[in-house]
Amino acid sequence: NAGVTQTPKFRILKIGQSMTLQCTQDMNHNYMYWYRQDPGMGLKLIYYSVGAGITDKGEVPNGYNVSRSTTEDFPLRLELAAPSQTSVYFCASTESRQGNTGELFFGEGSRLTVL
Amino acid sequence: GQSLEQPSEVTAVEGAIVQINCTYQTSGFYGLSWYQQHDGGAPTFLSYNALDGLEETGRFSSFLSRSDSYGYLLLQELQMKDSASYFCPMNRDDKIIFGKGTRLHILP
Numbered sequence: 492n493a494g495v496t497q498t499p500k501f502r503i504l505k506i507g508q509s510m511t512l513q514c515t516q517d518m519n520h521n522y523m524y525w526y527r528q529d530p531g532m533g534l535k536l537i538y539y540s541v542g543a544g545i546t547d548k549g550e551v552p553n554g555y556n557v558s559r560s561t562t563e564d565f566p567l568r569l570e571l572a573a574p575s576q577t578s579v580y581f582c583a584s585t586e587s588r589q590g591n592t593g594e595l596f597f598g599e600g601s602r603l604t605v606l
Numbered sequence: 607g608q609s610l611e612q613p614s615e616v617t618a619v620e621g622a623i624v625q626i627n628c629t630y631q632t633s634g635f636y637g638l639s640w641y642q643q644h645d646g647g648a649p650t651f652l653s654y655n656a657l658d659g660l661e662e663t664g665r666f667s668s669f670l671s672r673s674d675s676y677g678y679l680l681l682q683e684l685q686m687k688d689s690a691s692y693f694c695p696m697n698r699d700d701k702i703i704f705g706k707g708t709r710l711h712i713l714p
Contacts, residue, residue: 536703545645
């Protein structure tokens with residue numbers, strides 16, 4: 492199994508450009524999450540989804556959008572990129588709200604720079 | 607309201623034992639997890655406490671007291687590779703909320 496796969500791993504954007512970070516998981520997990528992590532800081536929840544067709548805002552949703560058309564995929568879209576969105580983005584998934592072990596499976600991260 | 611508190615930094619000596627505390631305040635609490643993150647990497651799962659008590663996994667143990675809204679991660683026989691950041695995210699309703707984490711420095 493590949494687990495959680497994020498693409499791209501690195502990207503440089505110009506201010507005002509848009510892009511989509513892709514996230515796919517092959518574990519049939521219902522719960523998926525997008526986090527951002529600024530240097531030396533913790534992870535902040537952007538959006539999450541509890542199943543196909545259902546998404547909800549996290550702690551820092553402004554400037555982002557998500558969709559969940561399938562169980563496997565949970566793309567994150569940045570509209571009108573701003574320097575404040577320079578960060579490392581992590582996608583994660585888990586089996587259920589409580590889960591058997593509470594384990595979140597993370598992708599390797601996508602490093603985004605907005606200039 | 608909701609809050610999650612951890613010390614920002616902890617320093618310990620190689621071979622010693624260190625405890626990283628975590629206090630939280632939230633409604634709809636389901637459990638407390640612990641994750642390790644090395645610089646440049648993704649967080650990796652260490653343990654999960656849904657019920658009160660101690661969970662042991664090798665050199666790592668995690669404790670939860672729901673009545674005190676408190677938990678800790680205990681690392682024994684510290685090794686240099688344990689130098690990392692440690693997080694205790696809250697499982698709150700459908701959200702998993704991470705705090706700022708604790709940076710663990712290991713001295714030789």
